[in-house]
Amino acid sequence: MHSILNFFSRSREARQHLEMQRARLYRIAYAWTHQPALADDLVQETLTKAMQKTDQLRDPAASGAWLYSILTNCFRDHFRRQRETDDVDNLDLAHEWTPERATSQQEVVHQVRLAIAKLPAGQRQVVTLVDLEGFSYIEAAQILDVPIGTIMSRLCRARQALKDLLSLLRHQESHTDTAPAGAAPGTHLRRVK
Amino acid sequence: MKKFLAILTAVLAIGALQGNALAADKQHKVVYHVNGGDEKQHMATLRNIDNHINAVGKDKLDLRVVMHGNGLDLLQSAQKNKALASKIDELKLKGVGFKVCENTLRAKKLDAKKDLYDVNVKKGPEGDIVPSGVAEIAILQNKGFAYIKP
Amino acid sequence: MKDPDDPRREFSAEHLNAFVDEQLAPEEKSRLLLSLNSNEALSREVCELRKVRDLVRLAYPEPSAVGLRDGRHGRRSGFSASALAATLATLTFGMTLGWFLHTRVADIDQVSQDNIPDATAAGRHLAGKPVVTLAATAHNPPRIILHVTESDPKQLAEMMNDLEGLLRHYKAQNQSVRVEVVTNGDGLALLRADVTPYTRRIARLQEQYDNLSFVACQNTLDRLTKEKGITARLLPGVVIIDSGVAQLMRRQNQGWAYIQV
Numbered sequence: 001m002h003s004i005l006n007f008f009s010r011s012r013e014a015r016q017h018l019e020m021q022r023a024r025l026y027r028i029a030y031a032w033t034h035q036p037a038l039a040d041d042l043v044q045e046t047l048t049k050a051m052q053k054t055d056q057l058r059d060p061a062a063s064g065a066w067l068y069s070i071l072t073n074c075f076r077d078h079f080r081r082q083r084e085t086d087d088v089d090n091l092d093l094a095h096e097w098t099p100e101r102a103t104s105q106q107e108v109v110h111q112v113r114l115a116i117a118k119l120p121a122g123q124r125q126v127v128t129l130v131d132l133e134g135f136s137y138i139e140a141a142q143i144l145d146v147p148i149g150t151i152m153s154r155l156c157r158a159r160q161a162l163k164d165l166l167s168l169l170r171h172q173e174s175h176t177d178t179a180p181a182g183a184a185p186g187t188h189l190r191r192v193k
Numbered sequence: 194m195k196k197f198l199a200i201l202t203a204v205l206a207i208g209a210l211q212g213n214a215l216a217a218d219k220q221h222k223v224v225y226h227v228n229g230g231d232e233k234q235h236m237a238t239l240r241n242i243d244n245h246i247n248a249v250g251k252d253k254l255d256l257r258v259v260m261h262g263n264g265l266d267l268l269q270s271a272q273k274n275k276a277l278a279s280k281i282d283e284l285k286l287k288g289v290g291f292k293v294c295e296n297t298l299r300a301k302k303l304d305a306k307k308d309l310y311d312v313n314v315k316k317g318p319e320g321d322i323v324p325s326g327v328a329e330i331a332i333l334q335n336k337g338f339a340y341i342k343p
Numbered sequence: 344m345k346d347p348d349d350p351r352r353e354f355s356a357e358h359l360n361a362f363v364d365e366q367l368a369p370e371e372k373s374r375l376l377l378s379l380n381s382n383e384a385l386s387r388e389v390c391e392l393r394k395v396r397d398l399v400r401l402a403y404p405e406p407s408a409v410g411l412r413d414g415r416h417g418r419r420s421g422f423s424a425s426a427l428a429a430t431l432a433t434l435t436f437g438m439t440l441g442w443f444l445h446t447r448v449a450d451i452d453q454v455s456q457d458n459i460p461d462a463t464a465a466g467r468h469l470a471g472k473p474v475v476t477l478a479a480t481a482h483n484p485p486r487i488i489l490h491v492t493e494s495d496p497k498q499l500a501e502m503m504n505d506l507e508g509l510l511r512h513y514k515a516q517n518q519s520v521r522v523e524v525v526t527n528g529d530g531l532a533l534l535r536a537d538v539t540p541y542t543r544r545i546a547r548l549q550e551q552y553d554n555l556s557f558v559a560c561q562n563t564l565d566r567l568t569k570e571k572g573i574t575a576r577l578l579p580g581v582v583i584i585d586s587g588v589a590q591l592m593r594r595q596n597q598g599w600a601y602i603q604v
Contacts, residue, residue, distance in 0.1 A: 023406030031403050037521055037554055044597040081585040112402035130364055131399040137366050155364075156356045159395045166398070228505075228604060229498060262501030262604070296508030297501075325512040327505045331487045331600035342603045 018050050021067055024133065028068065031128040032075055034117050042078065046071045065139045068129065072143055075125075115165040123158035126151055219255040222338040226330055227264035232274060235267045238343040239280045242289060251287045257333065261294030261326025265303065268293065271310035278310055285311075294326030353378060354385065363392045484519040484554070486599040490591060491530030496540070499533060502604040503541055510552050519554060523594065527560035527587030531567070534559050536576040549580050560587030 025046055029039035049070050116124055122144075129140045137155075141148040225242060227235075246254055260267055268291070271277040281291065293312055298305055305312045305322060313321040323329040334340055354375055361367045362375050379386050487509070491502060506524065513520040524533075532538050534557055539545070548555060559581050567573045577583070584590045595601055 027403050027406055041597060045593065048596050083583050108398070109402045112398045116399065116402065127399060128403070131396050132403055137361070137364070152357045152361065156360050159360060159392055160356070162395050162399070163391060166395075226602065228501065262505055263497060294505075294508075296504065296512070300504045300508070325505075325508050327487070327489070327509045327602055327604075328485075328512050330602050331485055334600040335485060340601055 015051055018047055018067070022047060025067065025071055028128055028132060029071060029075070031113075031116060031132065032121070032124060034113065038078070042071060042074045045074045049074070064133075065135065065143050068133070068135075068143045069145070072125070072145070111166060112162075115162050118165055119158055119161055122146075122150075123154045123161065126154040127158040127162070130155060220253045221249050222255045222333075222336070223257075224330055224333045224338040224340055225256065225258045226340065226342045227258060227260045227267055228326075229263040230266070232266075232270050232277065234343075235270065236277060236280065238267075239277070239284060241343055242284060243280070243287075246284070246287050246289070254288070255338075256288070257290040257292055257338070259292045259294070259323070259326050259329050259333075261297045264326075265293065265297055265301065265309065268309035268312065269303075272308070281310060291321055292323050292326070292329060293321050294329070295322050295324050297326060298322070359385075359389055359392055363389060363396060484521050485513075486521045486594075486597075487523070488591065488594050488599050488601050489522065489524045490601065490603045491524060491526045491533055492528045492603065494529040494532035498604070499541075502533075503544060505604060507548065510548070510555065514552075521554040522552075523556050523558060523599070525558045525560070525584075525587050525590055525594075527563045531559055531563050531575065533557075534577050534581050536578050539578065542578060545578055546580075556582055558582045558584050558587070558590060560584060560590075562586050562588075 022043060025043045026039055029042045029046075030036060033039050033042070046067065050067055116128070119127070125144055126140055129135045129143060130137070135143065137148055137151050141151045144151070223245070225238065227238060230238070242256065242258070246256065267277070268281075271281055285291070291312075293305060293309065297303075303309065305314050313319070316322075330340065358367065358371065358375065362372060367375065379389065489502070489506060491499075493499075506522070509522065510520070526533050533541065534545075536542065545557065549557075557578070557580065559575075559577055561583055562585070564575055564583070567575055591601065
C-alpha cells in the first residue's frame with residue numbers, strides 16, 4: 001500500500017513539475033514561431049506527450065533537456081504535416097507595435113524579435129535555447145539532435161546575423177539614406193530615438 | 194457570548210455541509226448534440242436518452258440536450274407530434290435540460306413560445322435559451338461534459 | 344579590427360561565442376583571457392557578442408516577470424527603458440564603425456536571402472493594432488473544433504450560420520476564441536473553390552476574425568483524385584493537414600472542445 005501511494009504521489013509530483021514548465025516552454029515556442037496560438041498548441045502537445053512518458057521517467061528533475069527535445073519534435077512535425085495553399089503572413093509581430101504608443105523599450109523588443117524571426121529556423125532554435133534557457137552546447141546538441149559542431153556554427157552565424165540585422169533595421173527605421181561603404185565613419189552615425 | 198458564538202459556529206458548519214451536498218456536481222455529465230434529423234430520428238434520440246438515464250440513474254446524471262440549426266425541428270415537431278411531446282415531458286421530469294440556440298431562433302425567425310414546444314424563455318441559466326448553441330456545447334465540454342452526437 | 348574569418352586570427356568566432364557562453368575548456372579560456380587584456384579589438388568583439396545575447400534575453404522576458412494580460416493590452420515587465428535604449432545605442436554605434444571598417448556587404452546580402460519578411464510590409468500592418476505582451480500561456484481562450492463531414496446544402500447552410508453566430512457571440516463578450524473548422528470526407532466540399540457556395544462568406548470571415556482557420560484533409564484530397572479523378576482546388580487561406588482524423592485526435596489531446604456539425 002505504501003509503495004502504491006508513493007508511486008501516485010511521485011507521478012503527481014512529476015506532473016505538477018511538468019505543468020510548471022509550461023511558461024518556460026511557451027517562451028521558447030513563441031520565440032521559435034512568433035505565433036501565440038501555435039506556440040500554445042505546441043506546448044500543449046509537448047506537455048501531453050511528456051506526461052504520457054512521465055511514468056517511465058526515473059528522475060523528474062532531470063527532465064529539462066528531454067522536454068525541449070519533445071518540443072523540437074512537435075515543432076518539426078507541425079511544419080512537416082501542414083502546408084497552406086496561400087502564403088499567409090502569420091507572424092504576430094506585425095500586430096505588436098504601434099508607432100504612436102511605442103516606448104524605446106517596446107521598440108527594442110520589437111526589433112530584436114523581428115530579427116530573430118528572420119533567422120533560419122535552425123539558427124533561431126540554437127540561439128534561443130542557449131540564450132534564454134541557458135542550455136550548454138552539449139544539451140542543445142541533444143535537444144536538436146545535431147552534432148555539437150553544428151550547434152557552434154549555427155550559434156556563431158545566428159549572433160553575427162543578429163548583429164547585422166539589428167544594425168540594418170536601425171538604418172531602415174531612420175528613413176535616411178544608408179551611407180555607402182567606406183565613407184568616413186564620423187559623418188553618418190545615426191542617433192537613437 | 195462564548196456560548197452564542199459556539200452555537201453560531203455550529204449552525205454555520207451544518208449549513209455549509211448541507212450547502213455542499215446540494216451543490217455537489219453530479220457524477221456523470223453528458224451533452225447530447227442535436228442539429229438535424231427527422232421526426233423518426235428525433236424519437237430515437239429521445240429513447241436513447243431515456244435508456245441512458247435508466248442505465249446510470251437520474252440522480253447521478255446531469256444530461257442536457259442542446260439544439261441548434263436544423264435541430265430545432267425537434268421542438269417544432271413536438272408542437273404537433275404528441276408522442277414526441279410526451280417523451281420530452283417524461284425526460285424533463287427525470288431532470289433532462291433542453292437548451293435552444295438563440296442565434297438559430299433569430300436566423301429562422303422563430304418565436305420560442307409560439308413555435309417550439311414547452312420552452313422556458315426566462316433569461317439566465319434557469320431558462321432554456323442559450324445565446325449560441327455551439328458555444329454552449331463547447332462551454333459544457335470545458336466543464337467536463339462528455340459529448341454525444343446521436 | 345581584423346576580419347573574423349581571417350585564418351591567421353588566434354581565436355575564431357566559435358571560440359569567442361563559446362567563451363561568452365561559458366563553454367570554453369579551462370586552458371582555452373585562460374589563453375583567451377590573457378589576449379583580451381591586451382587586445383582591444385578582441386575585447387570589443389566579445390562585448391558585442393554579449394550585447395547580442397543580452398538583447399535576445401530582453402526580447403523574451405523571464406516568465407515570472409511577465410505581467411498579467413490586461414484585456415488586450417499587456418503590461419510591461421519592469422525593464423528600464425533608458426538602459427535598453429542605451430544598450431542598443433552602443434551596439435549600433437559600435438557596429439556602425441565596425442561595418443565601415445571591414446566591409447561585410449557580402450555577409451549582409453547572404454543574410455537577406457534567407458526568407459525575410461519585408462520590414463516595410465510589416466510596417467504597413469502596424470497601424471491601429473493594440474500592443475500584445477508575451478503572455479505566460481494563451482490557455483484561456485476557448486478552443487473549438489467544428490467537424491464537417493457532410494455536404495448536404497441545408498446542413499452546410501446551418502453550419503455557416505452557427506459558425507458566424509459563435510464568432511459574433513464571443514466578439515460581443517470581448518473574449519477571444521479559437522475556432523478550427525476541420526473538413527474531411529464529403530465535408531471537403533465546403534472548402535473546394537469549384538463547388539462551395541460560400542467563397543465570399545468564408546473570405547469575409549477569414550478577414551474579420553483572427554484565430555479562425557479552415558482545414559482540409561490531405562487523405563480526402565488524395566482519395567478524390569484517385570477515385571474520381573478530381574484535383575480539388577481549395578479556397579485561399581485553407582490549411583492542408585496530413586489527416587483530418589489525426590488532427591481531430593491531436594486537438595482533443597490538446598483539450599479542444601469537439602462539435603460535429
